[in-house]
Amino acid sequence: MLKIKRVQQIQEYVFEHESVSLDDLGTVFGVSKTTIRRDIRKLIKEGMIQKIYGGVAINHAKLESFNERKTRNPVQKHLIAKTAADYVENGDVIFIDSGTTTLEMIRFLKNKQVTIITNNLDIIVEALPFENLNIISTGGILERDTKSFSSYNKPNSFEKYNFDKVFMASTGVSISNGVTNSSPLESEIKEITVKGTSDVFLLVDHTKFEKYAMVTYCRLEEIDYLITDDLPDESYQNYAKENNIELVVTKE
Template identity: 55%
Template sequence: MIKEKRLIQIKEYVVKQQSASLDELVKEFNVSKNTIRRDLQELLNTGAFKKVYGGIAVNQKKLEHFHEREIRNHHEKKILGRAAADFVEDGDIIFIDSGTTTIEMLNHLKEKKITILTNNIDIIVGSIPFENITIITIGGVLERKTKSFGINYNLEMLNTYNINKAFMASTGLTPTNGVTNASLLETELKKKIVKRSKTIFLLVDHTKFGQYGLTTYCELNNIHYLITDKMPSQEYQNLLKENLVQFIIAE
C-alpha cells in the first residue's frame, strides 16, 4: 500500500476508534512494527494525536455541539450567509460546507436553479422543498455534533464534478496555522474540496480571527474571497492582501 494512502487510512481508523495500540495497527494494516512506528510519528507531528502507553490516541479538544455554535453571534452569521448567497448564480455547481454560518445561505438560494454538493444534514433536508435545487450528498460517518458526514470514503467521486464555487466554514484562522477546523472527521473532505473548486469563499465572523482549531485544511493563499462582518485588524488586512485574498464586509 502506498504510504500516503496508508497514513490516511490509519488516521481514519484511529479517529473512529479514538485510540489504537501499536499491535492493533500492525495487524489491521499488515505492516511491520517499525513501519507503523514511523507512520505514527508522522501523525503525532501534526499535533492532532497524542502518544499513549502502547499506542496513539486522538488529541482533540472538546467539539462544541452544532446548536451551541448556532446561537452564538447568530445575527452576524445571518448577514454573512446572505452576502455569500449573492455570489451564487443560476447554473452554478457549488459546495456548501458544514457550519453554522454556511447554513444561513440556504434561505437566500431557494429561488436559484443550482446544484449543491454538501455533507451537511441541515442543507440536505432544508433543500427538499426546492425542486430547482439539485442536491448531491457526500456520505460517510455521521458526526452528530456538527450534523455532518465525515470520514468520507468516496472522495474520489468529487473528481467527477466541476465545482465552480465552494463556501467554506472555519473554526478560525491565524498567520501560522492558516484556515483551521475543529473536527478531524471533516478535514480530508475540506482539503479535497479546496483542491477541486475554482473559487473558494471563506465565511468567518470577526471572532474567528486569531483563533484556531485542531487541524489546518488549507492556507490563506488558497482562499479567493473572505466574507466577514467587521473590518479585521491591520495585521490581518495586510495578511489577506499579501495572500491576494479579497475581503468583503457584509452588512
C-alpha cells in the same frame, strides 16, 4: 525536530488514529516514552486529548456540537450568509461546507436554480422544500455531533465535480496556521474541495480570527474571498492584498 512542531504533529496523529499507545507514538516520532509523556501532558491539559490505559485518545466531549455552535452570533452569521449567497448565480454548481454560518445560505438561495453538493445533514433538510435546489450529498458516515458526513469511501472521486464556487466554514483562522477545523474526519473532503476549485469563499465571523483548531485543511492564501462581519486587523488586510484575497465585510 523542534518540540513545538513535534507536539503539533502528535496531536494530528492522535486525531487521525483516534487512539494510540505511548509505545506507538515513541516509535513514530523516534523519541523516548519519557519525552512522549512530557509532550502529551501539554495536549491533555488543553483538553482535546484524554489519557486512556496505555495511551491517549481524542476527547470527543471537547468537540462542540453543531447545535451549540448554531446559537452563537446568529445576527453576524445571517449577514455573512446573505452576502455569500449574493455571489451565487442561477445555474451554478456549488459546494456548501458543513457549518452553522454556511447553513444560513439556504434561506437566501431558495429562489435560485442551483445545484448544491454538501456534506451536512441540516443543509440537506433546509433545502428539501425547494424543488429548484438540486441537492447532492457527499455520503459517508454521519457524525452526529457535527451533523456532517465524513469518511467518504472514495474521496478522490470527489474531484470529478466541476464546482463554480465553494463556500467553506472554519473553526479558526490565522495567518500562521491557515484555515482549520476541529474534526479531522471532515478534513479530507474540505482539502480536496478547496484545491479543485478556482472560486473559494471562506465564511467566518470576527471571533474566528487568530484562533486555530487541530487540523489545517488549507492555507489562507488558497482562499479567494474572505467574508466576515468585521474588518480584521491590519495584518490580515495586508495579507489579503498581498495574496489577491478579496476581503468582504458585511453591511447591515
